[in-house]
Amino acid sequence: xxxxxxxxxxxxxxxxxxxxxxxxxxxxxxxxxxxxxxxxxxxxxxxxxxxxxxxxxxxxxxxxxxxxxxxxxxxxxxxxxxxxxxxxxxxxxxxxxxxxxxxxxxxxxxxxxxxxxxxxxxxxxxxxxxxxxxxxxxxxxxxxxxxxxxxxxxxxxxxxxxxxxxxxxxxxxxxxxxxxxxxxxxxxx
Amino acid sequence: xxxxxxxxxxxxxxxxxxxxxxxxxxxxxxxxxxxxxxxxxxxxxxxxxxxxxxxxxxxxxxxxxxxxxxxxxxxxxxxxxxxxxxxxxxxxxxxxxxxxxxxxxxxxxxxxxxxxxxxxxxxxxxxxxxxxxxxxxxxxxxxxxxxxxxxxxxxxxxxxxxxxxxxxxxxxxxxxxxxxxxxxxxxxxxxxxxxxxxxxxxxxxxxxxxxxxxxxxxxxxxxxxxxxxxxxxxxxxxxxxxxxxxxxxxxxxxxxxxxxxxxxxxxxxxxxxxxxxxxxxxxxxxxxxxxxxxxxxxxxxxxxxxxxxxxxxxxxxxxxxxxxxxxxxxxxxxxxxxxxxxxxxxxxxxxxxxxxxxxxxxxxxxxxxxxxxxxxxxxxxxxxxxxxxxxxxxxxxxxxxxxxxxxxxxxxxxxxxxxxxxxxxxxxxxxxxxxxxxxxxxxxxxxxxxxxxxxxxxxxxxxxxxxxxxxxxxxxxxxxxxxxxxxxxxxxxxxxxxxxxxxxxxxxxxxxxxxxxxxxxxxxxxxxxxxxxxxxxxxxxxxxxxxxxxxxxxxxxxxxxxxxxxxxxxxxxxxxxxxxxxxxxxxxxxxxxxxxxxxxxxxxxxxxxxxxxxxxxxxxxxxxxxxxxxxxxxxxxxxxxxxxxxxxxxxxxxxxxxxxxxxxxxxxxxxxxxxxxxxxxxxxxxxxxxxxxxxxxxxxxxxxxxxxxxxxxxxxxxxxxxx
Numbered sequence: 001x002x003x004x005x006x007x008x009x010x011x012x013x014x015x016x017x018x019x020x021x022x023x024x025x026x027x028x029x030x031x032x033x034x035x036x037x038x039x040x041x042x043x044x045x046x047x048x049x050x051x052x053x054x055x056x057x058x059x060x061x062x063x064x065x066x067x068x069x070x071x072x073x074x075x076x077x078x079x080x081x082x083x084x085x086x087x088x089x090x091x092x093x094x095x096x097x098x099x100x101x102x103x104x105x106x107x108x109x110x111x112x113x114x115x116x117x118x119x120x121x122x123x124x125x126x127x128x129x130x131x132x133x134x135x136x137x138x139x140x141x142x143x144x145x146x147x148x149x150x151x152x153x154x155x156x157x158x159x160x161x162x163x164x165x166x167x168x169x170x171x172x173x174x175x176x177x178x179x180x181x182x183x184x185x186x187x188x189x
Numbered sequence: 190x191x192x193x194x195x196x197x198x199x200x201x202x203x204x205x206x207x208x209x210x211x212x213x214x215x216x217x218x219x220x221x222x223x224x225x226x227x228x229x230x231x232x233x234x235x236x237x238x239x240x241x242x243x244x245x246x247x248x249x250x251x252x253x254x255x256x257x258x259x260x261x262x263x264x265x266x267x268x269x270x271x272x273x274x275x276x277x278x279x280x281x282x283x284x285x286x287x288x289x290x291x292x293x294x295x296x297x298x299x300x301x302x303x304x305x306x307x308x309x310x311x312x313x314x315x316x317x318x319x320x321x322x323x324x325x326x327x328x329x330x331x332x333x334x335x336x337x338x339x340x341x342x343x344x345x346x347x348x349x350x351x352x353x354x355x356x357x358x359x360x361x362x363x364x365x366x367x368x369x370x371x372x373x374x375x376x377x378x379x380x381x382x383x384x385x386x387x388x389x390x391x392x393x394x395x396x397x398x399x400x401x402x403x404x405x406x407x408x409x410x411x412x413x414x415x416x417x418x419x420x421x422x423x424x425x426x427x428x429x430x431x432x433x434x435x436x437x438x439x440x441x442x443x444x445x446x447x448x449x450x451x452x453x454x455x456x457x458x459x460x461x462x463x464x465x466x467x468x469x470x471x472x473x474x475x476x477x478x479x480x481x482x483x484x485x486x487x488x489x490x491x492x493x494x495x496x497x498x499x500x501x502x503x504x505x506x507x508x509x510x511x512x513x514x515x516x517x518x519x520x521x522x523x524x525x526x527x528x529x530x531x532x533x534x535x536x537x538x539x540x541x542x543x544x545x546x547x548x549x550x551x552x553x554x555x556x557x558x559x560x561x562x563x564x565x566x567x568x569x570x571x572x573x574x575x576x577x578x579x580x581x582x583x584x585x586x587x588x589x590x591x592x593x594x595x596x597x598x599x600x601x602x603x604x605x606x607x608x609x610x611x612x613x614x615x616x617x618x619x620x621x622x623x624x625x626x627x628x629x630x631x632x633x634x635x636x637x638x639x640x641x642x643x644x645x646x647x648x649x650x651x652x653x654x655x656x657x658x659x660x661x662x663x664x665x666x667x668x669x670x671x672x673x674x675x676x677x678x679x680x681x682x683x684x685x686x687x688x689x690x691x692x693x694x695x696x697x698x699x700x701x702x703x704x705x706x707x708x709x710x711x712x713x714x715x716x717x718x719x720x721x722x723x724x725x726x727x728x729x730x731x732x733x734x735x736x737x738x739x740x741x742x743x744x745x746x747x748x749x750x751x752x753x754x755x756x757x758x759x760x761x762x763x764x765x766x767x768x769x770x771x772x773x774x775x776x777x778x779x780x781x782x783x784x785x786x787x788x789x790x791x792x793x794x795x796x797x798x799x800x801x802x803x804x805x806x807x808x809x810x811x812x813x814x815x816x817x818x819x820x821x822x823x824x825x826x827x828x829x830x831x832x833x834x835x836x837x838x839x840x841x842x843x844x845x846x847x848x849x850x851x852x853x854x855x856x857x858x859x860x861x862x863x864x865x866x867x868x869x870x871x872x873x874x875x876x877x878x879x880x881x882x883x884x885x886x887x888x889x890x891x892x893x894x895x896x897x898x899x900x901x902x903x904x905x906x907x908x909x910x911x912x
Contacts, residue, residue: 167436
């Protein structure tokens with residue numbers, strides 16, 4: 001099993017941790033704190049990217065300028081062309097990422113936000129899917145893999161870091177797996 | 190040029206039928222209207238009976254205020270209501286109904302019968318309606334206070350609609366949703382939903398709680414993960430109460446029960462917003478269970494948007510949704526500081542084992558997660574070798590080496606000859622070496638197996654649990670016991686047997702020993718932790734009952750003096766010794782003479798051989814190749830005298846078998862590696878094969894932790910499949 005076995009206090013419990021999921025969760029929460037301060041997403045400037053956008057969408061964008069800046073988007077409009085010169089740092093990522101992936105994500109984010117404004121009466125989720133997917137995959141990709149051998153110190157620091165997480169029982173993909181199995185051992189009479 | 194069409198005023202009946210079609214789109218809508226009427230009438234118990242998804246028959250019985258008899262003639266007419274007087278009232282509406290259309294609509298598209306009685310009336314009145322008019326006279330009859338409305342043949346005159354409603358089952362699901370929703374929200378009201386002539390599907394008690402009703406309707410998996418939501422906002426004039434599941438629960442479908450001013454409504458924007466909160470925490474495409482009751486200033490809500498009142502519009506939607514979102518999010522994060530783990534003392538699969546097996550044996554496509562990679566019939570080579578090297582020790586005390594042979598009484602052996610299968614097992618010789626250190630009473634015992642044991646179920650393929658009864662009876666038909674008490678005890682065992690567990694154990698694959706008390710077994714795609722000692726105890730108990738009068742003997746090479754054993758047994762409980770009872774030696778003497786007095790019966794029924802001089806000559810052979818841990822012998826003998834009820838025949842057999850089973854199930858807990866090895870060998874090759882073959886597990890094992898499921902392949906697949 002890929003988990004790590006721990007029995008810190010000598011109780012009746014055997015707790016298995018999935019090392020990948022633990023590291024993934026720790027990384028996810030650390031990164032997220034850097035990217036998002038609870039109100040707005042941190043923005044980074046990039047070289048200007050421009051593309052065409054429909055008149056209708058443009059109106060939505062202009063009407064909700066404030067909201068969009070919260071997502072770390074910086075942009076200007078000329079005619080029907082939108083020029084983006086700032087994107088949320090989360091899309092850029094901490095580790096190198098392909099340029100076209102970043103571009104695609106930025107566009108997706110824009111589309112997603114416009115859709116929200118159109119169909120959900122302005123209710124924009126705090127964590128847009130297009131950003132979160134990238135944050136998740138970043139956490140997953142650089143986390144410890146199954147089968148990687150961890151030293152005891154590594155394990156200890158991982159578990160300690162997990163203890164500080166906000167939702168330590170889910171991996172980044174929401175699987176309820178960090179604490180794999182808890183089995184009560186009946187004391188031998 | 191076409192002629193312009195002629196504008197005519199529609200016939201009233203046509204108008205009504207069109208309107209009815211708007212309001213009553215399916216049986217669930219009719220039921221919703223009727224439940225709301227009952228709730229408006231202050232009922233606290235509502236019983237719904239349904240036939241064919243409500244299309245044939247839909248009855249709702251409440252114990253509300255009833256309808257005054259003088260109003261019965263107009264109650265079904267359109268735009269008659271007791272809930273609204275002026276249009277202005279609509280701005281602050283607090284009752285469910287207000288348009289006065291529901292009953293009228295139903296009466297236009299179905300046969301409607303009403304039985305109603307107010308508290309002041311002397312009797313109930315029964316009326317039938319057609320097209321919102323009375324059909325026949327009002328008949329006085331017997332009835333309880335409240336109203337009973339029966340709707341039959343819904344849509345009988347709207348054929349197209351009737352055809353469009355696909356299946357009664359689907360309609361019934363909608364009805365369940367409506368009743369379930371209102372039952373959760375109105376937890377003070379008792380709801381009952383049943384299909385006509387069948388058992389009740391939903392039944393909530395009067396004055397129950399929201400959580401309790403969620404448990405009843407949606408199951409414990411949801412109820413135990415609920416978080417309470419409470420939110421008040423003066424600025425928006427809003428108060429929210431509700432329960433949502435925490436991040437530990439997720440489901441593909443998800444449930445959203447949204448009540449705005451107590452009205453069950455759909456609100457897509459709210460739904461999307463809440464889903465987006467959960468999407469950060471739940472697996473992809475999984476949803477939560479959400480029950481929210483939002484109370485807004487009635488002035489800010491427009492309920493008159495949709496004919497079925499299924500949608501409402503309210504002011505400040507964006508801000509309200511935003512507030513609720515933040516509240517749920519904060520709640521979800523705050524609850525993560527701890528997590529309740531549920532220990533499984535039961536077998537989650539014990540009720541559905543047969544189904545799984547059927548699936549895997551059907552030969553249909555097997556998914557990787559269902560693939561069983563080990564064969565329960567494969568044998569390992571070390572089965573044929575005793576694991577513990579015992580030669581050195583036993584050779585040191587060659588004087589104590591002895592041979593023991595099972596001896597069957599002559600009459601039985603002849604009978605056995607007719608059954609060759611049994612013969613090969615019972616004629617087997619077992620060499621036992623025993624080192625008895627009488628100085629401190631500690632008995633170290635070593636077993637030696639002369640030849641391969643005939644625990645021969647290698648040819649067993651899938652064992653049908655039902656067959657196992659037959660194998661049992663077949664084997665033990667050789668000597669029929671005539672004692673009803675024993676038959677009764679056997680019957681008890683059989684009645685108490687759990688078929689699913691039996692199937693599980695009959696097809697078990699032994700994985701490994703954990704220690705002398707516990708072992709891991711696999712069945713199908715699941716891994717179980719078994720309490721070997723407890724299993725063995727039941728196994729030996731059953732063996733004693735089924736082999737009653739047929740047990741083999743383990744002859745002791747040197748007879749053991751009973752008195753000494755009793756003294757040993759008593760002194761092991763020295764701390765509890767009550768000196769008033771007299772000297773230990775005296776008691777031991779009394780015990781010896783007592784037990785020797787039973788010697789004839791013990792030998793005949795249980796193969797316990799005692800000499801009249803007070804010596805123990807032989808113990809019963811319960812399982813070929815299995816000898817009990819002799820260290821527990823003194824305690825066993827003491828308990829035979831103290832714990833067995835010797836006065837009543839049935840109880841005597843039962844308690845004697847139980848004590849003997851406890852004695853036989855005790856493993857040698859010595860941590861010395863040789864002993865541990867031989868104990869584990871015994872578990873793997875003697876106890877578990879016997880369990881596979883005969884054991885009838887009692888139902889209590891499902892719950893008491895004797896067998897616990899610790900892993901399931903398909904769950905592991907779910908866990909480790911990702912990204």
